[in-house]
Amino acid sequence: MRQTIFYAQGGGQPSDIGAIGPTGQDPTFSVSLVRKTPDGRYLHFGKYIDTKPFTTGQLVVQKVDDSKRNYHSRLHTAGHIVGLAMQLLMPDKKKVKANHFPKEASMEYEGLLYNEDKPVIQEKVDELVRRDLDILISWVEGGPDGEEGRSHDGRTRIASIGRLDHNPCGGTHVPRTGLVGSVVIRKISRQKGISRVSYDVSPGMEG
Numbered sequence: 001m002r003q004t005i006f007y008a009q010g011g012g013q014p015s016d017i018g019a020i021g022p023t024g025q026d027p028t029f030s031v032s033l034v035r036k037t038p039d040g041r042y043l044h045f046g047k048y049i050d051t052k053p054f055t056t057g058q059l060v061v062q063k064v065d066d067s068k069r070n071y072h073s074r075l076h077t078a079g080h081i082v083g084l085a086m087q088l089l090m091p092d093k094k095k096v097k098a099n100h101f102p103k104e105a106s107m108e109y110e111g112l113l114y115n116e117d118k119p120v121i122q123e124k125v126d127e128l129v130r131r132d133l134d135i136l137i138s139w140v141e142g143g144p145d146g147e148e149g150r151s152h153d154g155r156t157r158i159a160s161i162g163r164l165d166h167n168p169c170g171g172t173h174v175p176r177t178g179l180v181g182s183v184v185i186r187k188i189s190r191q192k193g194i195s196r197v198s199y200d201v202s203p204g205m206e207g
Helices: 066-089 115-130
Strands: 018-022 029-036 042-048 060-064 095-099 106-110 135-141 155-161 165-168 183-191 194-201
Touching (some): 060 066, 066 095, 066 106, 066 115, 066 155, 066 165, 066 183, 066 194, 115 183
Antiparallel strands (some): 018 029, 018 060, 095 106, 106 194, 135 155, 155 165, 183 194
16 A cells, blocks of 8 residues: 555554454454555555455555554653653753653663663653643654655654654654653663663553
């Protein structure tokens, strides 16, 4: 497929899951993973609920698992909140990597962070959640090659929190920081001059 409503895995975020079925009929294909190819196609991995495959040009209806989408969106948005907290508290720390997968979610920074930094970061994260700041999505022309959020037409998708920070990002987000729910800074670890701030959100909260 060259069009889909499913979020394809990328940017440190897992793909949507759900189902696909012929128009006007029950779903016949269970989707467990979606990936985008370099030539712009979307590959939907999973299994047929019955044995009848789709045919070329057939019209289908796609159904995303809403609860899983909401959880992934909150987890991803929480990463932005942790990133903003770090930017406000320690602007000298350069972010090097982000991971928004369940049970693996973390933000990595150059330099050393210690256990005593954990409650300070947690307090700032809690404040940003309580402020219920808007998550704003916009598009700008251009951007460096390979930048996260860069589209095929040369524009870059920007995710902003309350106009306080702006990051190229192609992931899914909730509309406001308050909808993320409780964000817990689980631990801070260090390896080879890189510090990892691991975090989590409750998987059960509905948006």
